[in-house]
Amino acid sequence: MWEVVGYLLMLILACYGVYYVVQDIVKLLQHAPGPPVSMLVVLRNRERDIEYLMRRLESWRKHQWVELEVLVVDDGSEDDTRRILTALQGKCNFRLITVTDDKHNVSQGDQARQVGLLHCHNALVWLVDLRRLPQGLLAEKVFRVFFSQGWR
Template sequence: MVDCPISVIIPTYNRDKFLKRAIDSVCRQTWSCSEIIVVDDGSTDNTEKLLFHLAQESKIPLVVIRSKNQGVAAARNLGIKKAKYDYLAFLDSDDHWGRKKIEIQFQKFKEQNKFQISHTKERWFRRGVHLNQKRKHIPRHGDIFCHCLELCAVGASTVMLRKELLEQVGVFDEKMNCCEDYDLWLRVSASHEFLLIDAPLTIKEGGRKDQLSHIHRIGMDERRIYSIKKLLDTGELSPGRYKKAMAEFERKINVFAKGCLKHNRQELGYKYLKLLQEYKQQSCNFRDEKSPFTIKNDTNDCIKLARPFDSH
């Protein structure tokens, strides 16, 4: 068995029914990682006892970190901070991996070393029933910025990356109780291409009421608007990317505000429409000193251009 310099980070909260399966899927890889870091985010079920036994049985060093229920972003960040190795892989505790995930993904990563982040295809199940993915959910290769603007285009459990990448773009935003993965992959995709492993090496389970995507489903649009706003505010997008981000910012706000007005949340809806108007009107007719042109949106309001890093 080949040992790879990879730290696998598994955040968990009250998932004792699934956690062993996730850890076993890492331990049974054809190529081994160097450590497994499980961050128990204040579980109140049998997780602590289970991890004690699994740590004693595991042939791979299994590091258990306990934290006070601060959310999945903080849990992953704690794992990142403790990781000893140059490559990181994430696995949610209710998902699991095919046996060759590390072998195939790490080999491709080393062969195509211009990439700093890689993801795989997934197999989706809902309560044990296999689901076919819609076209928009099929992961993509290369420049996936536009795809990442639209939705969460990268499954956290599919990702392997170089640790140094997070030193460049930052880690998970701990202010976000959901969509923290959308936020990070969007920031990464603004400046880096993604290597896609064209094989379903990750198995994703869904359809349960205890999952964050269900608990926070009403607030997901608002969180994604927040993420795009942060990106627009960085001043680091190229003109083309700024225009695309602004267009999606406008689309998401209009959809969200319409829903607010429909469901008697007028104050919140108008708040976001006002925010949108502020962004559309800011720096009208601004000409970036590094750019020979300006961009106008559909209402002929001039969009402020940020410092370009590429021509996309």
Template sequence: MKDEPLVSVVIATYNMGQYLPDAVESVLNQHWKNLEVIVVDDGSEDNTPDCISRFKDDPRFRFVRTKNQGQPKAKNLGLGESSGEFVAFCDADDLWHPEKLRLQMPLFEDPGVGIVYSEVSYIDECGVEVSKSRPYTRYSGWVTNELAIKNFIPFGTAVFRRACVEQDGAFDETLPMGIDWDLWLRYSLKWQFQYIPEETYIYRLWSGQMSRNYRGRYDNAVQILGKFLESNPDVVPPTFVSRAWADMYVSRAMAIANAEKTFIEPLKDIIEGLRRDVSYWPAWRSLIKLILRRV
């Protein structure tokens, strides 16, 4: 891009003092210089203020402290404190690649593009690189149909226009989880998404992260998909709606089966998935896997 428009990066944190400084530093070390970093401390009880005190003299850095209200409100508070034409997020235990914004921002030269996202790499809790397969196909363009089936966008990789927030709102504060999928579904109705294959975001895998709460994740996913389809009844074609619900039930079934080594509950979910879309081959594959484990 000829000029560097301001990018606001929000880092919402809760008791992440051990990882937060590295996250902040990775954003401030961007080759893209016109940015601001807003750390929202959601009522941490650890040494978070001391851990990031070294950044207080950097004019691009701001620290906002609030009582504990949960991540949707913390992220929205950060959005309200930001002033950039573009917005991005970094989780407090993750990292940005220094080339992230330089690689992603040029795609916004197309005024119809609202969100640019990328591929992700992984590290463990000690910062050691972890090899992990890429389970999802990524899509560009008008992605509502595909996005209804699967949230294929790694949240921290995404950069989006402030105009998206102004037109279609911020995070739904009634949702404790899955807030990014809800956001992307709403934005996909008016904006195109663009994907780049470079790994610009480094996701940390460790035992304390919320993403391990698979039951809570799927409870919220069912709510999010149902609300979106009810609010936009004619947007997603019936075949995609059936496929979306089939994938929901089958994915939940295998998450429970893998974590809890159970049979009956996952079986019921897979059968419900097949009832929604009998041609959905991953459901048949999952059914075979489940039965073979039982034998």
């Protein structure tokens, strides 16, 4: 008799577990996409790692369900960053905005960041300022949390 009770108890627990697994699968299939997000990347003189970063971002975007708009603001780069970004525009989906530093017009705040914010179309903006990172540090480390979390 105790064997029958044990088997019934295991059957009940198994059905209970299957029920919750099915509920989780249904939730995953019926999820609504998240709100659209604008990613504003402000950079200067990043020719060493910008191509790798943009290609990684583009491949990552294909596997996410959030609508992500990428804007790249070049804040007066003196190396080949602008040329690399212009060449990547045909392969990666982002908008490039170039800002030339006008020495005569000194305004309060950061002009490149303000111009980028004015061009964002979404209410949620993720600002990544690569100008603040040392040149030896790869910009990919900044995005590691964003890539691994997946905006869920």
